[in-house]
Amino acid sequence: MTGAQGPVPGATPAAADGAEHVEEAVAYDAILLASFGGPEGQDDVIPFLRNVTRGRGIPEERLEEVAHHYRAFGGVSPINDQNRELKAALEAELASRGIDLPVLWGNRNWAPYLADALREADDRGFTKLIAIGTSAYSSYSSCRQYREDYAMALDETGLAGVIAIDKVRQFFDHxxxxxxxxxxxxxxxxxxxxxxxxxxxxxxxxxxxxxxxxxxxxxxxxxxxxxxxxxxxxxxxxxxxxxxxxxxxxxxxxxxxxxxxxxxxxxxxxxxxxxxxxxxxxxxxxxxxxxxxxxxxxxxxxxxxxxxxxxxxxxxxxVPTPGVHAAFVSGLVDLVLERRDGVPTSERPALTSLGPWFDVCRPGCCENIRLGFKPALAGIAP
CATH class of the missing domain: 3.40.50.1400 (Rossmann fold)
Incomplete structure (x- = not known):
């Protein structure tokens, strides 16, 4: 098995050789809850939308068209409060099982940013993180872009080579x-x-x-x-x-x-x-x-x-989204434990013939041809 400089950048040694499913136990230090982020007031709306669309040349008038969706709710996206609730629910579920894994939270497009979460991890001496992206499916925006976010946050903080980040499998059929x-x-x-x-x-x-x-x-x-x-x-x-x-x-x-x-x-x-x-x-x-x-x-x-x-x-x-439904929260913890304990693939639950999905994303998975391949963690390059 290769080390952390193998084909999977920024991975723990157990995942670094790129096996589809990692069946080796890993003593993770913390869970990284990664989300999209959203504005929390009227003054945040346009800056937030600029973050979301950066590099795409979207004109200001188009941003204003989208802004009225947020302004109809007081300029506050519900997503940050929902992530606070999910973080608290995960912490309660972990505590009820006697599992000592802190939950750190960082966003792609608004505070708290992923870089903030990694700085907190470093301050607390955490070097092995298992990430949960708040999207269940496979696509550029719902999986690969999160993997790019992890790579960019490590680069921004100078913590590449210090902190390793693996991710749970896409959980659409869990x-x-x-x-x-x-x-x-x-x-x-x-x-x-x-x-x-x-x-x-x-x-x-x-x-x-x-x-x-x-x-x-x-x-x-x-x-x-x-x-x-x-x-x-x-x-x-x-x-x-x-x-x-x-x-x-x-x-x-x-x-x-x-x-x-x-x-x-x-x-x-x-x-x-x-x-x-x-x-x-x-x-x-x-x-x-x-x-x-x-x-x-x-x-x-x-x-x-x-x-x-x-x-x-x-x-x-x-009908409701999963939110903090007890089965969903418990399932996310189970997904973390799959990786912490190296659960055999044959014992991992999946309700469709497509799963259980990969722990380590495959080469070229979820390419965005307009943007090209950028550095991404938790998968084999490119």
Whole structure:
């Protein structure tokens, strides 16, 4: 087995040789909770959006268009408070199991930044971190970009070679992530009761088609939409197994690219209009692409999609995201323990045939062809 200078940059020695699944125990010092971040006041909104879009040449007028989503909620994104709640829930779950692993929290686009979390780790003498990115699926923005964030934060802080960072596997089909959606769909269908024609829409963030087809490892063919779409579809099938007679679709939301750039479709609002024309009267909207009720859920689903349904005379319910559901919090701790204890792959739970997903991302996984390959941890280069 090679050391930390092997094909996996910035990894612990157990992960450095690039095995798909690491079955060697690692004495991690702390958990790194990594998230997107969000503004916490009206004055933060435009600076935050500049952080999100830096390097993409987005004009200020476009930022102002998006800003009104945040301004409608007082300029405060719910995501930071949700991460505080998740951090506290993880700490409580760890304490209840007698596990001494501190939880550090850092964001990509707003304070506290990942670099702040790494400085805290260094101050406390932590050198081996296991990261949980707050996204369950494989794509550039939901996996590889977090791995790039870890590399940039180590570079910014000068802690490369001092702190090693591994990550838990993408957890789209872990029971702890899926169970809250099963509970939510069961409750949503029951709430619609005698509504004559019910349809379930599984909603996730759209991504550029070029990114989608490059999601996941390059040596596997996941079909149209790459691993990103395949993972969502597989999860939806599991969630709907208890309702074989209820029709459902995977739909997309929150696209932000220019009209000339293809993104995954159909858009949720377009699909709602089609379903209304087909006589559907009841909708269950499942935010399967999200772990908490952040802005894409509160605005794009709770505001725009529900408005579209009402305009077409439909009764619609939006089921909860996992948030701090007990099964989800417990599942995240289980994912950490997989790596801490070197749990054999055959003993790792996965509810679809796609999993359990890789501990160490494969070469070229989730490439963004517009930006090219940047240094990224927890995976084999490039």
């Amino acid at each position: 029971p702890g992530f899926v169970q809250p959606f099963i509970d939510g769909v069961n409750a949503g269908i029951a709430e619609l009761g005698d509504t004559p024609k019910v349809h379930v829409l599984f909603a996730t963030h759209s991504v550029p088609t070029d990114d989608a087809v490059r999601s996941g490892p390059r040596d596997r063919d996941f079909g149209e939409g790459g691993a990103y779409a395949a993972q969502h579809l597989a999860v939806a099938e599991v969630v709907m197994a208890g309702h074989p007679d209820v029709p459902w679709d995977l739909v997309y939301q929150s696209r932000s690219g220019p009209p000339s750039q293809p993104w995954l479709e159909p858009d949720i609002n377009d699909r709602i209009e089609e379903l209304a024309a087909d006589g559907v009267t009841g909708l269950v909207i499942v935010p399967v692409g999200f772990i908490s009720d952040h802005m894409e859920v509160k605005w794009d689903l709770d505001t725009e999609a529900l408005d579209t349904a009402r305009e077409h005379g439909m009764t619609a319910v939006r």
